[in-house]
Structure formats: C-alpha cells, structure tokens
Amino acid sequence: MMRLLQAVGQNSLAAATGVGDFAMFTSRAVAAASVTRHLGRRWVRAVHEQGVRCLPVVAIVGLFAGLVLGLQGYYVLSRFGSEGLLGTFVSLTLTRELAPVLASLMIVGQAGSAIAAEIGIHRTSEQIDALTTMGIDPIGYLITPRLFAALLVFPILTMVFSLVGLAGGYISGSLLLGLDPGVYWSAVHNAIKPSDFRECLLKALVFGVLTISICCHSGFTTHRRVGVAGSRAVSASTTRGVVLASTATLAADYLLTSFLV
Amino acid sequence: MSQVDASILLEVRGLRKHFGDHLVLDSVDLAVPRGSIVSLFGRSGTGKSVFLKCLAGLLAPDAGKIQYDSESLGDVRMRCSYLFQSNALFDSLTARENVALPLEQTTRMGKSEIEQAALRALKSLGLEKFADHFPAQLSGGMQKRLALARALVTQPQMVLFDEPTAGLDPPARAAVFEMIVEYRHQFDFTAVIVTHDVAEALAASDRIALLEEGRIRFEGTSAEFGAADDCIVRSFSDNYVTIRPGFGK
Numbered sequence: 001m002m003r004l005l006q007a008v009g010q011n012s013l014a015a016a017t018g019v020g021d022f023a024m025f026t027s028r029a030v031a032a033a034s035v036t037r038h039l040g041r042r043w044v045r046a047v048h049e050q051g052v053r054c055l056p057v058v059a060i061v062g063l064f065a066g067l068v069l070g071l072q073g074y075y076v077l078s079r080f081g082s083e084g085l086l087g088t089f090v091s092l093t094l095t096r097e098l099a100p101v102l103a104s105l106m107i108v109g110q111a112g113s114a115i116a117a118e119i120g121i122h123r124t125s126e127q128i129d130a131l132t133t134m135g136i137d138p139i140g141y142l143i144t145p146r147l148f149a150a151l152l153v154f155p156i157l158t159m160v161f162s163l164v165g166l167a168g169g170y171i172s173g174s175l176l177l178g179l180d181p182g183v184y185w186s187a188v189h190n191a192i193k194p195s196d197f198r199e200c201l202l203k204a205l206v207f208g209v210l211t212i213s214i215c216c217h218s219g220f221t222t223h224r225r226v227g228v229a230g231s232r233a234v235s236a237s238t239t240r241g242v243v244l245a246s247t248a249t250l251a252a253d254y255l256l257t258s259f260l261v
Numbered sequence: 262m263s264q265v266d267a268s269i270l271l272e273v274r275g276l277r278k279h280f281g282d283h284l285v286l287d288s289v290d291l292a293v294p295r296g297s298i299v300s301l302f303g304r305s306g307t308g309k310s311v312f313l314k315c316l317a318g319l320l321a322p323d324a325g326k327i328q329y330d331s332e333s334l335g336d337v338r339m340r341c342s343y344l345f346q347s348n349a350l351f352d353s354l355t356a357r358e359n360v361a362l363p364l365e366q367t368t369r370m371g372k373s374e375i376e377q378a379a380l381r382a383l384k385s386l387g388l389e390k391f392a393d394h395f396p397a398q399l400s401g402g403m404q405k406r407l408a409l410a411r412a413l414v415t416q417p418q419m420v421l422f423d424e425p426t427a428g429l430d431p432p433a434r435a436a437v438f439e440m441i442v443e444y445r446h447q448f449d450f451t452a453v454i455v456t457h458d459v460a461e462a463l464a465a466s467d468r469i470a471l472l473e474e475g476r477i478r479f480e481g482t483s484a485e486f487g488a489a490d491d492c493i494v495r496s497f498s499d500n501y502v503t504i505r506p507g508f509g510k
Contacts, residue, residue, distance in 0.1 A: 037366050122351075130349035133317050133342065134363040134415070141366065 025139070025220070026213045029147050032140030039145060046149035050111040050212070054157060058106050062161035065098055066090060066168020073169070074177050083179055087187025090169035095196045099162040100154075100203035101253050104211055107157060108245045112215035115146060116241035119219025120234035128220070143216045147209065154208030155201050162200065199260050206252055211245035218244065270295040270419060270451045271316070276325035278311055285311050287475035289325070293419075293468075298445060298452040300462035302497055303472035309455040310346075312472065313423050316453065317343045329419070342412035346424040348404050350396040350411070356383060357392040360411045367415070382414040383407075385447065386440075402433050406440065413448050422454040426461070434458050438465040459497055463487070471497065 033039060073089040119142055122128050131138040166188060173179045218241030225233040271293035278286040285308040293299050303309045314320040316327060329341065350359050361379040364370055370378070383389045386406040396404055405425065412420050422441065426434035438461040445452055456462050463469065469486040471479040471494055479486065479494045486494060 125352075126345050126347050126349040127351055129314075129319050130343070130345060132319060134367065134411075136363065136366040 021221075022213070022217050025143075025217050026147070026209075028139050029143040029213070029216070032137055032144045033148065036137065036140035036144050039140075039148075042141070042145035043148055046145040047153055049114070050107060050146070050149050051153040051157065054107045054110045054153070055160065057110050058103050058157045058161050059164050061102055061106050062099070062164035063168045065102060065161075066094065066165030066170075067172045068168075069093055069098075069165070070169035070172030071177075074173050074179065083173075084183050085187060086169065086173045086179055087184040087189075088191040090173070091166060091188040091191045092196065094162050094165040094169075095192055095200045097253075097257075099165060100158050100200055100207060101249060103158045103161040103204070104154065104207035104249045105246055107154065107208075108211050108215065108242055108249065112211055112245050113238050113242050115212065116215040116219040116238045117234055119143075119216060120222035120237040123220065123222040124230055124234060139220075143213075143220065146212055146216055150208035150212040151205060154204040158200060158204035199256075202260070203253065203256055206256060207249050210248050210252055214245040214248055215241040217241075268294050270330060271453070272326075272328045273316070274326045274328075276312070276315060276327065277323045278308070278315060278320065279323060284475055286315070286322070289472070289475070289477055291470055291477055291480065293451060293453055296445075296449065296451055297467040298441065298454065298465060299468045299470060300454045300456055300466040301470045301472060302456070302459060302462070305457075307472050308475055309472055310423055313343075313421050313453065313455050317341065317421055319343075340418040342415065342417040342420045344408055344412050344420060344422045344425055346427045348396070348408040350404060350408055352396050355393050355395055356388060356399070356407050356410075359396065359407060360414050363411065363415050378414060382410040385413075385444075386410045401429060402436065405429075405437060409440065409444065413444065413450070416448065417450055419451045419453065422452060422456070424455055424457065426456060426458050435461055438462065441465060 036042075069090045070086065073086050073093075074083060077083050077085055077089065119128075122138075122142065128138045128142070131141055170181065170184055174181045174184050218237045219234075222233045222237040225236045228236050269292045271291075273289060273291040276286050276289040277284070289312060291299075301309050301312065311320060315322045351362065354362065357376075357379050360382050361375050364375045364378055368375075380389060380392060383392050386409060388403065388406055388410060391399060391403065391407075396407065399407060409420075425441070426437045429437065438458070441452060441454070442465050444450075454462060454466070463483045463486065466483060469479070469481060469483055470477050471486075473493050479489060479491060481489070486497075489495065
C-alpha cells in the first residue's frame with residue numbers, strides 16, 4: 001500500500017514538474033520574440049514547413065471526412081425524412097468539431113513529428129549547446145518562429161479542411177445521392193453563425209499553440225529521456241511529442257467545447 | 262582589494278561540480294595567460310569536458326569562480342568560442358550560412374557585411390571553394406576547419422577546444438594542432454584544449470595542466486611536464502616522448 005502511494009506521489013510530482021517546465025518553456029518562447037533577430041525570415045520558413053507541406057494531407061482528409069459525413073448524414077436523416085438538413089449537419093459538425101480537431105491531428109502527424117525529430121537531432125548533435133556558446137538563445141532561434149507560425153497555419157488549414165469537407169458533403173449528398181444542390185448549400189449558408197466560426201478559429205489557435213509547443217518541448221528535452229540516447233532518444237521524443245500533442249488536442253477540445261457550448 | 266593580473270585572461274578558482282553523488286570537479290584552480298595555448302590532459306572520465314563546459318557556461322558549477330578578464334561569463338559570451346568534439350555544425354545550413362550564423366544572430370552587422378566576414382573566415386581556413394557545400398559533403402578535417410571558422414568569425418579572445426582531434430588519424434591530428442598554432446598567431450586568440458594527444462599538445466602548447474580525481478595535479482610548461490617527478494604525470498609523459506622536431510614552432 002505504501003509503495004502504491006509512493007508511486008502515485010512520485011508520478012504526480014513528476015507530472016506537475018513536467019507541466020511547470022512546459023509552461024516555462026512556452027513562456028520563454030513567447031518572450032524571446034522581442035529579442036530574436038531575423039525572426040521574420042525563420043517565421044516564413046516555419047510557415048512553409050507547417051503550412052505548405054501539410055496542405056495536401058489536410059485537404060485529402062477534409063475531403064474524405066466530408067464525403068463520409070455526407071453519406072452517413074444522408075442515410076440517418078432520410079430515416080426521418082429530413083434529408084434537407086444534410087447541409088446543416090455537415091457544416092456544423094465540420095466547423096464546430098471535426099475541422100479543428102482533425103486538421104490539428106493531421107498537422108501534428110506531418111509537421112509536429114518532423115519538428116520534434118529535427119529539434120531532437122539538434123539536441124543530440126550538440127547544435128543547441130553550440131547556439132548557447134555562440135550567445136544565441138536556442139529557444140528564440142528554434143522554437144519561437146515555429147510557435148508563431150502555428151498561429152497562422154492552424155486557422156488557415158482548419159478553414160481549408162472545412163471548405164473541402166463541405167465540398168465532400170456536397171459530392172456525396174448531392175452528386176451521388178441526388179439531394180438538390182440548392183437545398184444543400186442554402187442549409188449550409190443558414191446553419192453557420194459567426195459564433196460557430198469564432199469557436200472554430202479559437203480552437204484552431206489553441207490547438208496550434210498547444211501541439212507545436214508540445215512537439216518542440218519534446219524535441220528540446222531529448223537529452224532528458226531516461227534509459228535511451230542518440231537516435232533512440234530522438235525516436236522516443238518524436239513518439240512522445242506526437243502522442244502527447246494528439247491527446248492534448250482531444251482534451252483541450254473537450255474543455256473548450258464545454259466552455260463554449 | 263585583490264590585485265588583477267593583466268597577463269591572465271581566464272582565472273578559475275575553487276571550481277566544484279558534482280552529478281548526484283559523484284563529485285567530478287573538486288576545487289579546480291587554473292589560470293590561463295593571455296595569448297597562450299593551454300592543454301588540459303587527464304584520463305577518460307576525470308571531468309575534462311565537464312570543466313570545459315563549465316568554462317563555456319553550458320554547465321553551472323556548484324561552487325567556485327570563473328572570471329574572464331575579471332568579468333563574469335555572462336558579460337563576455339561573444340569573446341569566447343567553443344569548438345565541439347562533434348563540430349556541432351548545422352547540417353541543414355551551408356558552410357557559408359554556418360559561419361554567418363553567430364554574426365546574423367548576435368550583431369547588428371548588415372547582410373553584405375556578414376557575407377563578406379563569413380567568406381573571409383572561410384578563405385582564411387581554405388574553405389572558400391566549399392562555401393555552398395553542406396557539412397555532410399565535407400571531409401572530417403574540412404568539417405573541423407569549418408567549425409573553427411565559425412568559432413573564429415566573431416573574433417573571440419578565447420577559443421575552447423573539446424578534444425579537437427577525436428576520431429582523426431595521426432597525420433590529421435597533427436594537422437589540427439598545427440592549424441591551432443597557426444591560427445592562434447593569425448587571429449590572436451587564447452586557447453584551452455582538452456585532449457588525449459599528449460605528443461602533439463606538448464609541442465603546440467605553452468602550458469600544460471593535468472586533471473586527476475577532480476583536481477589539477479600538475480600545471481606548468483611542456484618542459485616542466487616532461488621533467489616532473491610525479492608518478493601520474495610521468496605515466497602521461499613517458500608514453501609520449503616522441504615529438505616531431507620543429508612542430509608547433
């Protein structure tokens with residue numbers, strides 16, 4: 001019993017320390033924006049790394065999500081003779097829930113893993129120490145541009161996901177199953193309110209900062225992985241970053257939704 | 262008030278560092294004269310690299326004082342460079358970008374000025390033809406020179422070398438020490454070298470220090486090192502008596 005209590009206590013302390021360390025890390029990355037030189041150039045590169053490279057996967061997943069929603073929605077709604085509400089169903093599901101969550105998960109899988117691995121390699125090959133000895137703040141140089149890029153990339157890719165998803169719903173609902181296109185698009189138009197749009201953007205921003213910070217932090221602390229070193233530590237950091245960021249996305253989604261609904 | 266010796270660039274007093282229960286550095290004292298090359302020997306695991314990382318500010322000592330020109334480390338970061346055993350070059354940047362990095366990020370120099378300074382540093386080390394190559398496209402010796410170019414581009418007063426010849430063959434090891442001696446004169450820096458290459462270091466260095474069990478066991482000139490009676494010092498010097506004539510001069 002004592003051992004169990006001890007283990008719970010130790011793990012709780014470790015978790016609290018980890019959260020505190022993560023919060024400090026993110027705060028330092030934000031604060032470093034005011035002193036980091038040539039931040040704009042590195043920000044543009046980070047936007048390309050996160051945004052342009054993730055665009056295809058986000059668009060493809062958005063299309064299939066919309067196709068499936070259109071298909072499932074049509075068959076469920078037709079049981080009640082409410083096929084005309086398909087546009088409402090697809091648009092609200094996408095805007096309020098699926099677009100921010102799935103876009104975030106896709107960006108984490110594509111860009112977040114790459115970020116964690118790259119920063120992990122910087123750590124294991126002493127490049128981060130080299131920055132420190134050159135008088136360059138490694139957090140400002142490596143983390144800040146990526147964090148600020150997420151503020152632009154996540155909302156834009158979430159919007160892309162929503163638009164492509166709506167098109168997917170239209171393809172399966174109207175083109176394949178015969179729902180009148182005017183009924184579909186007018187339901188979409190009437191369903192989405194400014195508050196839904198705001199909720200969608202807010203979620204995208206929160207997920208962006210949270211997930212990219214987690215991936216960056218995971219890579220940055222590669223040297224602290226217990227029991228592994230070198231390439232295995234980089235691999236462990238990448239896995240940890242993706243798993244934590246994905247879990248954090250879903251947990252934050254629940255919290256945000258419960259406050260915003 | 263203590264008097265400041267102007268001939269001493271770096272002064273370490275009572276430096277202590279431990280990891281958990283393991284005491285690595287136990288009250289280390291060392292004075293590095295301005296413009297000199299000081300080599301630090303010691304068996305593997307005696308804390309040489311830890312000592313160097315404390316000097317570079319990568320590790321915080323538990324106790325003791327490190328003073329550069331009577332100033333603390335934070336004020337003189339740009340006056341001190343560090344050459345890593347692994348070179349620590351940014352593999353996604355070209356040679357030119359690697360050398361320009363410290364100038365871009367820490368000075369207010371213009372873009373063309375930085376470009377010129379980087380090319381000048383590359384040229385000084387015979388790498389101007391490889392300015393647009395990535396580190397992975399260069400040989401081990403060229404990577405070492407590139408790392409040195411990056412370390413020297415900010416015109417530091419002091420360069421810390423962490424096992425600069427690790428993984429190199431004997432001719433390449435001698436060439437690295439010859440390079441350090443040559444560029445010390447050209448760029449006018451003070452060098453602290455952690456190394457296992459006793460023969461080359463004895464020829465190239467002005468002063469030698471031996472770290473043993475967390476303390477400086479010997480400190481003196483190469484000649485004094487060779488003539489020392491201390492059994493630990495002899496275990497190093499007796500094995501490395503062959504020094505190429507004229508080397509390092």
